[in-house]
Amino acid sequence: MAEIKKEHQLTVSVSPHVKSEETTSRIMWSVNLSLLPAALIGAYFFGPRAVFALTIAIITAVLCEHLYQRGMKSKITINDGSAFLTGLLVGLNLPPSVPFYIPVIGSFVAIVITKQLFGGLGFNVFNPAAAGRAFLLISFPKLMTIWKEPTAAFVQMDAKTTATPLGILKEEGIAKLMEVFGDKTNLYTELFMGHRAGSIGETSTLALLIGAAFLFYRGYISWHIPVSFMGTAAAMAWVFGGKGALFAGDPIIHLISGGMILGAFFMATDYVTCPSVKKGQLIFGAGCGFLTMLIRLKGGYPEGVMFAILIMNCFTPIIDRGFKTKVFGFKKPDSKETKK
Amino acid sequence: MALATFKGGIHPPDKKELSKDKPISIVRPPKKVVIPLVQHIGAPCKLSVSIGQEVKKGDVIGASEGFVSAPVHASVSGKVVAIGEFPNAMGRMVISVVIENDGKEEWTTLKDNPDYMNLSPENLKEKIRDAGIVGMGGAAFPTHVKLSPPKEKPVDIVILNGAECEPYLTADYRLMIERPEEVVEGLKILMKVLGVSKGFIGIENNKPDAIEAMKKAVSKESNIQANIQIYPLEVKYPQGAEKMLIKAAAGREVPPRGLPMDVGVVVQNIGTAIAVYEAVRYGKPLIERIVTVTGEGIKNPKNLLVKIGTFVTDLIEECGGFTSEIAKVISGGPMMGFSLYSLDVPVTKGTSGILVLPEEGVVHAEDFGPCIRCGRCIDICPMGLMPSMLSVLSEKGFYEETKDYNLFDCFECGSCTYICPSRRPIVQLIRLAKSLVKP
Known part of the structure; x- marks a missing residue:
């Protein structure tokens, strides 16, 4: 047999021998980047308390992942950006003025209980950030529903407490909402820009759409989930959202308030917990939209995005199984042939 | 107009610029060749020479036994110096014949057929089989078997695969640029053997000069011009995979686990078409092929006409050696080729390229x-x-x-x-x- 010279130490491996530049961490850090506008707007409107909550949430998430993986003697993967992303999303979903232990608990539940105990990245059933927030909302219902007026001035520390637009809509109706915001144009503008009470990162539709556009441009998310999610929600808001009559609701208010934009573009599209076949994603998104509106219109909470996503996460495996792809060249047998 | 294609696929960097403008050159005759007796999919050949025997170029050294098999011929003139098990490119030990080149380049007597288009399909097929022609895209399936579809599977289209969708490789591209008339002649023969009137040539759209050259060559054939069509294809990997090519050019989907003949199509490689032409026209057996030697790790990437049995080492030398520390050498393209464990292995009928990658180009999978x-x-x-x-x-x-x-x-x-x-x-x-x- 031919001698293999030292200078010809060759790597032998199975094809293919080239790979794309894409890596998991590049995707995760890009999603982090895409949330930056929303985080900045949150900081601008809600001040140092919001920045504080975001920071605590991120640090706790990364630290929890590090400690858990060290404890389990598994590979430490905090650099892949996924724990950072979970922490960031937990933070963006918090009311601006929560005490420090709220983001700590939220990120802990998200990373340790929802993600790592199920096997870590790729194996979790539920969206970690959504589960973290759900845990907080149920455990600390009071703290999690104190909303601050956006102040637009970073220095002003004591903003007034108020209700979110969806809260007003639920408790007092559309007339009160009009009274607060003046006219409809103003209402839409304020909601679109993010000048309203709400979670730190959910208020500014504009900032979130800038981030989402970046993700579309990079091909990291597809239209399937956001469109089916918001399309279903808008249709339900239009049909059932009006007082007393069908087809009298205002779908736009529902689309640009609450956590709809953040949820539909950034959380429901989480690779791990949504179906991976495009057709299944349409069902998943439609389910999210339906459940969100069911909760908003008929449920006890003014907002339902997070619960809707968590419930649909449960359906992901069965949707994946039901919507397998069609093999190239496969044709359903002719009815004639089956009769034979 | 949208280009013909299939659903899915990827766009790896094609890297063809390394070698696409290098005309085919002939590699220096090797001192010795090691010719494996199994170079195709199917039954191994039966040894038909003995040690010490003088052979000429084109002499049969391994006769095919069984239908799915292809004979093997001497690629140089000289003396058989050894017969035994030698490692092939994949590392398997294969019965091989070692011939020492006497440098005389003497051919065995070849039968010339200027009037080949008047031969019967059976006769043509026999010539193709006797020339030991196999699919030259890499799979090396005996061509005459592909040309013998069973009666219940009528074939009506022959597609020549000029997609060459693997990054780096430019062998088929050079053939289409330099020898387009022979490609067309080869296609005509394939169509005659199968008795079909439709011939397609699918070429990826990143090779406009090849498309032009092939169109020009076809337009010279006034009698058959209407029957041969050139299909520019979308540039996308794996556009040259048989099933994808058929979908793109003929709009037919081969059923799962089916063969192209299930939808009435036979696909052949560009290099195979030229080999078919040479076999039928000049009686020349398949003893050499075009190999693209390329990659960032090679000094002067080239498209070489290589005798079967030449060692990869000789090709590397012909191309000026390595640029730096090399990490991986691949036989074929980077997507479906296999990595070599040694450079002292022979080129066979299915070797479409030798790709040399430096450490920077290697992805470690651990x-x-x-x-x-x-x-x-x-x-x-x-x-x-x-x-x-x-x-x-x-x-x-x-x-x-x-x-x-x-x-x-x-x-x-x-x-x-x-x-x-x-x-x-x-x-x-x-x-x-x-x-x-x-x-």
Whole structure:
């Protein structure tokens, strides 16, 4: 047999021998980047308390992942950006003025209980950030529903407490909402820009759409989930959202308030917990939209995005199984042939 | 007009600029050649020479036994100095004949057929078989077998595969530029053997000069011009995979686990078409082929006319050696080729390229992460499979379950592994499952 010279130490491996530049961490850090506008707007409107909550949430998430993986003697993967992303999303979903232990608990539940105990990245059933927030909302219902007026001035520390637009809509109706915001144009503008009470990162539709556009441009998310999610929600808001009559609701208010934009573009599209076949994603998104509106219109909470996503996460495996792809060249047998 | 194509696929950097403008040159005659007696898919050949025997170029050294087989011929003139088991490029020990080149380049008597188009299809097929022609795209399936479809599967289209969708490779491209008339003649012969009137040539649209050259060559053939069509194809890997090419050029879908003949199509490679022409016109057996020697690790990338049995070492030398520390040498393209464990292995009929990669170009697979279910592989799989599921099932040992996800429809094009952001060795896991379960 031919001698293999030292200078010809060759790597032998199975094809293919080239790979794309894409890596998991590049995707995760890009999603982090895409949330930056929303985080900045949150900081601008809600001040140092919001920045504080975001920071605590991120640090706790990364630290929890590090400690858990060290404890389990598994590979430490905090650099892949996924724990950072979970922490960031937990933070963006918090009311601006929560005490420090709220983001700590939220990120802990998200990373340790929802993600790592199920096997870590790729194996979790539920969206970690959504589960973290759900845990907080149920455990600390009071703290999690104190909303601050956006102040637009970073220095002003004591903003007034108020209700979110969806809260007003639920408790007092559309007339009160009009009274607060003046006219409809103003209402839409304020909601679109993010000048309203709400979670730190959910208020500014504009900032979130800038981030989402970046993700579309990079091909990291597809239209399937956001469109089916918001399309279903808008249709339900239009049909059932009006007082007393069908087809009298205002779908736009529902689309640009609450956590709809953040949820539909950034959380429901989480690779791990949504179906991976495009057709299944349409069902998943439609389910999210339906459940969100069911909760908003008929449920006890003014907002339902997070619960809707968590419930649909449960359906992901069965949707994946039901919507397998069609093999190239496969044709359903002719009815004639089956009769034979 | 949208270019013909298929659903899915990827766009790896094509890197063809390294060698695409290098005209085909002849490699210096090697001092000795090692010719394996199995270079094709099918039964091995029966040795028909003995040690010490003088042979001329084109002499049969391995006679084919059985239908799915192809004879092997001497590629140089000289003396048989050894017969025995030698490692082939894949590392298997194969009975091979070693011939010492006497440098005389003497041919055995070849039968010239200027009037070849008047031969009967049977006669043409016999010449193709006797010349030992196999598919030269890499799979090396005996060509005459492909040209013998059973009666119940009528064929009406012959497609020549000029896609050359593998990055780096430019052998077929050079042939289309330099010898387009012979490609057309080869196609005409293939059409005559199969008795079909439609011939397509599919070429990826990033080779406009090849498309031009082929169109010009076809337009010279006034009597058959209407029957041969050139199809510019979308530039996308794996556009040259048989099933994808048929879908793009003929609009037909080969059923799962089916063959092209199930939809009335036979696909042949560009190099094969020229070999067919040479065999029928001049009686010349397949003893040499075009090999693209390229990659960032080679000094002067070239397209070489290489005698079968020449060592890879000789080709590297011909191209000026390595640029730096090299890490990987691949036979074929980077997507479906296989890596060599040694450079002292012979070029065979299926060797389409030698690709040399420096350390920077090598992806080490040990560092892969979990499937994050991003679905990229599902979106791009040309076969409509779910590679993510296959890889996870195989990784966890659920080999039987992989069949529920159509394991055996995978032809290992590597697109999923290329695109995977977790750098999972999906093809490797699929091969593992394939080796452990029965279809």
